[in-house]
Amino acid sequence: MRPAKSPRLRLWSLLPLLLLLWAAWRPCAAGDEGEDGDAGVAGHKDHHWSYKDMPEWASEFSHCGGHMQSPININTSTVSFNARLEPLLLSGYDLPPEETLPLKNNGHTVLLGLPRKMTLGGGGFPQPYQAAQLHLHWGSGSARPGSEHTVDGHRYAGEIHVVHYSSRFESLQEAASEPGGLAVLAAFLQVGTETNEPYEHILQQLREIQEEGEETAVAGFDVAKLLPYDIDRYFRYNGSLTTPPCYQTVNWTVFNRTVQLSQDQISVLEETLQGDDDEPIQGNFRLLQGLHGRSVLSSFHSLKKVQPPGGGPSEEGGGSAEPEAGGGPSSAPPGGAPRDGLGQTPGEGAEKRVGVSLRTGDVLAILFGSLFAATALAFLFYVLKHRRQAGRAQAKKSAALFAPASTDEHVL
Numbered sequence: 268m269r270p271a272k273s274p275r276l277r278l279w280s281l282l283p284l285l286l287l288l289w290a291a292w293r294p295c296a297a298g299d300e301g302e303d304g305d306a307g308v309a310g311h312k313d314h315h316w317s318y319k320d321m322p323e324w325a326s327e328f329s330h331c332g333g334h335m336q337s338p339i340n341i342n343t344s345t346v347s348f349n350a351r352l353e354p355l356l357l358s359g360y361d362l363p364p365e366e367t368l369p370l371k372n373n374g375h376t377v378l379l380g381l382p383r384k385m386t387l388g389g390g391g392f393p394q395p396y397q398a399a400q401l402h403l404h405w406g407s408g409s410a411r412p413g414s415e416h417t418v419d420g421h422r423y424a425g426e427i428h429v430v431h432y433s434s435r436f437e438s439l440q441e442a443a444s445e446p447g448g449l450a451v452l453a454a455f456l457q458v459g460t461e462t463n464e465p466y467e468h469i470l471q472q473l474r475e476i477q478e479e480g481e482e483t484a485v486a487g488f489d490v491a492k493l494l495p496y497d498i499d500r501y502f503r504y505n506g507s508l509t510t511p512p513c514y515q516t517v518n519w520t521v522f523n524r525t526v527q528l529s530q531d532q533i534s535v536l537e538e539t540l541q542g543d544d545d546e547p548i549q550g551n552f553r554l555l556q557g558l559h560g561r562s563v564l565s566s567f568h569s570l571k572k573v574q575p576p577g578g579g580p581s582e583e584g585g586g587s588a589e590p591e592a593g594g595g596p597s598s599a600p601p602g603g604a605p606r607d608g609l610g611q612t613p614g615e616g617a618e619k620r621v622g623v624s625l626r627t628g629d630v631l632a633i634l635f636g637s638l639f640a641a642t643a644l645a646f647l648f649y650v651l652k653h654r655r656q657a658g659r660a661q662a663k664k665s666a667a668l669f670a671p672a673s674t675d676e677h678v679l
Contacts, residue, residue, distance in 0.1 A: 450518040503521075
């Protein structure tokens with residue numbers, strides 16, 4: 268008969284099992300994006316996915332087959348202005364150089380971890396959102412641009428997403444599956460003629476993370492300079508993550524102005540990183556999804572629509588969104604400063620519409636100015652006339668007061 272084990276020995280024998288259970292339960296830390304390139308959502312690590320098998324996403328991840336999926340085509344002729352979409356408030360975006368940020372190749376995109384002290388407010392949001400990370404989407408050369416959203420059927424060279432989660436939650440993972448838990452700022456990347464210096468903070472480090480899983484550190488900088496210089500004009504709709512698990516919990520803000528990078532910078536983005544089987548990461552964008560009755564709102568009154576130069580219909584489509592005649596976002600310069608004379612770009616459509624609007628505004632201003640001047644002159648003449656009449660009456664009254672007494676009661 269074997270002697271009975273002491274309670275202490277039984278406890279030590281259970282320790283490995285307890286450690287395994289803890290490891291399986293432990294949520295990923297903030298910035299650990301797992302297999303999800305969009306919002307760093309924990310879980311689903313046993314489900315490998317790629318952009319090549321997009322048609323099968325819904326069978327592996329049920330949310331991907333929902334009716335509130337992203338990205339979408341923004342049809343500017345059906346967008347509704349909403350006065351509640353106030354200017355956005357970005358706080359804590361200007362990070363000091365001594366604060367380093369993790370930059371990682373996760374096999375699907377390049378991902379930059381952000382501190383939660385960076386917050387997003389205003390914009391009609393009921394509470395602030397805290398930053399978690401940003402990442403990029405791109406195509407595979409000029410023949411296949413890579414923005415996820417499109418505007419009036421036009422697809423841009425690339426797209427940046429800055430992911431935030433609601434301050435009601437303790438972590439990104441907790442917020443990701445809750446309604447309204449996430450807020451993503453999206454801006455279109457467009458080919459320009461000058462180097463965009465703020466983007467060099469990311470692009471110059473890509474060769475250090477060429478292979479999947481590699482990570483490096485980036486010195487802090489003003490992250491807001493990665494966005495358009497005018498962030499008050501934007502579109503808003505309810506949608507989802509654009510990668511599995513496709514949670515339908517995202518408040519999307521898509522800026523009306525683009526950010527310009529040089530052709531060399533776009534090429535570095537398209538040709539440097541490698542994913543599965545050492546193949547280059549290219550075309551990492553999801554096909555368009557149907558609106559299914561959703562509304563797209565805007566923070567600004569739309570102008571007269573014109574077809575942007577070179578902005579033909581997108582070849583890809585995953586939903587009912589059809590390209591319409593309309594101007595896409597107007598171009599913004601590298602680093603956030605305006606620049607003109609860049610040739611025929613999709614942003615010129617909006618700039619021309621602004622010019623038309625300004626010319627019409629000048630005519631109206633002159634007309635109303637003339638009417639105001641005429642009214643002011645008429646009022647001035649009226650005042651002077653009545654003053655003269657009052658003066659004459661006062662003179663008569665004064666003369667009567669100093670006249671000899673009279674029995675006429677109306678003499679005064």
